[in-house]
Amino acid sequence: MIKTISILGSTGSIGVQTLDVARNLGIRVAGIAANSSIDKLEKQAKEFLPEVIAVGDEKLAMELAQRLKGFDVEVIAGIEGFKSVASIESVDTVVTSIVGIAGLIPTMEAIKHKKNIALANKETLVTAGEIVMREAQKSGVKILPVDSEHSAIFQSLMGNNIEDVSKIVLTASGGPFRGKNREELEKVTLAQALKHPNWSMGSKITIDSATLMNKGLEVIEAKWLFGIDTNRIKVIVHPQSIIHSMVEYVDGSVIAQLGSPDMRLPIQFALTYPDRKFNDFSKLDLLKCSNLTFEEPDMTNFPCLDLAFEALRIGSTMPAAMNAANEEAVALFLKEKIKFLDIPSVIESVMVKHDIIKKPNIQDILDVDLWARKLICDMHI
Secondary structure, rough: OOEEEEEEEEOOOHHHHHHHHHHOOOEEEEEEOOOOHHHHHHHHHHHOOOEEEOOHHHHHHHHHHHHHHOOOOOEHHHHHHHHHOOOOOOOEEEEEEEOOOOHHHHHHHHOOOOEEEEOHHHHHHHHHHHHHHHHHHHHOOOEEEEEEHHHHHHHHHHHOOOEEEEEEEEOOOOOOOOOOOOHHHHHHHHHHHOOOOOOOOOHHOOOOOOOOHHHHHHHHHHHHHHHHHHEEEEEEEEEOOOEEEEEEEEEEEEEEEOOOOOHHHHHHHHOOOOOOOOOOOOOHHHHHHOOOEEEEOOOOOOHHHHHHHHHHHHHOOOHHHHHHOOOOOOOHHHHHOOOOOOHHHHHHHHHOOOOOOOOOOOOHHHHHHHHHHHHHHHOOO
């Protein structure tokens, strides 16, 4: 089992649940990082006594350092702070749970320093999957999925050959607007979009779930995590969120992973792999599950999923452009500057204008990200 971790994004939903797992298992937390939530960082620091804390904002980093006077901890601001948390010598595994492309550079830094990655940041593989997986292989480090869907696939593949896989099936809850038509979606409010039926998540990922873009990002992530062709990745809607995903093999056998909709379960497995440890988290009671149902995703009224598949098929820098467009569109929606149905329209407008860069490097990825954001900014001044 992992003995020491650092957490990029420790104050977010995944970060807080990771700390709960660490608390239960007695895992040492050597580094924590967040963009601005210094009240939460202070509380975490006083409980877990990390070596290094990173804060995105320089003024807030200085304030936190003052609050933690007398504690043996280094507080570092900005991207250098995040890179420091990602490369602490005593750390075995870095949990990357920052939202958005902001997780890419610290993740690459962790891989460079031969740290295993417990990956909860989808955008790292969405924007630069080929580069990240290549560098991980060169450094001899593991990329262990934390997303419940990818953890389910990872577990369903254990002991089997990827060559024997017919397809992998990602399950989606369908979000809060499953079954609604376009006329109903035109009236969607921000408050409604932030109410996920099954999972407790941050605001950005909750909106992504409502648009089905979250599942699109997971499709791209799955391609790189498991090295499988796009045409062998399928999405089905499973509203109960009990079957977290499954793998169909060439002989017709289907292996699925089931569990309560509790993110601490896949987080714990990533931190204890290949072992399993007891916990007192909620256990699945099949007798209380009633019916488990499945349906095709509605890509007509929820086109973000189709846009993600298209970005993956095009490849190169298109997923990076799509991802940046999605982040900006969601940010505009969260500020109530655009409507729910405007999100896919904004994304598509960026994808249409993007000239792909073949065989990109990390700088190319970052440049495309900035280009897409500027384009949206110019469109919505």
